[in-house]
Amino acid sequence: MTVAVSGLRKSFGSKVVLGGIDFAVPGGTTFALLGPNGAGKTTAVRILSTLIGFDGGEVTIGGHDLRREPEAIRRMIGVTGQFSAVDDLLTGAENLELMADLHHLERTARRRRVGELLDRFDLGAVAGKPAATCSGGMRRRLDLAMTLVGQPRLIFLDEPTTGLDPRSRRMMWQTVRELVAGGVTIFLTTQYLEEADQLADRVALLDDGRIVAAGTPAELKSRVPGGHVRLRFADAGTLAAAAALFSGSERDDEALALRLPTTKPRELLDQLDRAGIEAEELSVHSPDLEDVFLALTERKAVA
Ligand SMILES: Nc1ncnc2c1ncn2[C@@H]1O[C@H](COP(=O)(O)OP(=O)(O)OP(=O)(O)O)[C@@H](O)[C@H]1O
Structure with missing residues (x-):
């Protein structure tokens, strides 16, 4: 597929x-x-x-x-x-049964499939109640369960x-x-x-x-400047050793911290480990969609 x-x-x-x-x-x-x-x-x-x-x-x-x-x-x-395809007036089970009918499942297969999906999507609470009583999350689960009746x-x-x-x-x-x-x-x-x-x-x-x-x-x-990892160290000596290890990093002597443009903290930790350098703290700052758009619009403006 x-x-x-x-x-x-x-x-x-x-x-x-x-x-x-x-x-x-x-x-x-x-x-x-x-x-x-x-x-x-x-x-x-x-x-x-x-x-x-x-x-x-x-x-x-x-x-x-x-x-x-x-x-x-x-x-x-x-x-x-x-x-959503969910019918508010029907119960959770009835909504699923309706989909099973649309897919021409025969009686036994229909019952089995509906039961499986109610279990798998944790929909027991709404099986016998009108779908109108669903919470937002439950409604999405019911909707997805209905889609899965046909095993797409x-x-x-x-x-x-x-x-x-x-x-x-x-x-x-x-x-x-x-x-x-x-x-x-x-x-x-x-x-x-x-x-x-x-x-x-x-x-x-x-x-x-x-x-x-x-x-x-x-x-x-990684194409977005907003995404970075920040490492903090216990003292100036360790900071200097780490700064030497990561040449592309930005150094903040006051905060004893390094800022690195990467989204792979595990690799950083491995590198630090191999060099015998210990970080006090690691935090990952993920860019959000706005950062991505800003970055790419700027890129377009330059090009
Ligand atoms: N049937 C239609 N007739 C005229 N304009 C339409 C029609 N359907 C969508 N549009 C327009 O097409 C653009 C894209 O709409 P679309 O729903 O695909 O966006 P989307 O990325 O899914 O946004 P959303 O997150 O709001 O659903 C919008 O400007 C919308 O007004």
């Missing part, structure tokens, strides 16, 4: 929403399309999941051409997004954790990791750099209909 997109274009009237974007998602990996509100993320998901047409470019999903074989693609994908090999998650509290967000991340471990391919959109960092093998940054940067989360963050 691989997604290959080249030169994808889409406009609404005179507004260009996707101005010719390219990317590829290998099977069994997570790809994150990262961008601010209105960047065109949802539009990309709607196109790739066959919901709306596009104006130009080539897209294949699992070897099927998006224009010529949308039904074959529909059979292998699942979509959960900002517009590619899942589109459109901003899966926007508006969730940190605990629900972490639970959702864990679920995504488990799906990928089971061989599912994930296409994720998010406004959160941290989410892309936690989940994605590769990230593309969408801004104003164009991909302005793409790579692994670490590559992306």
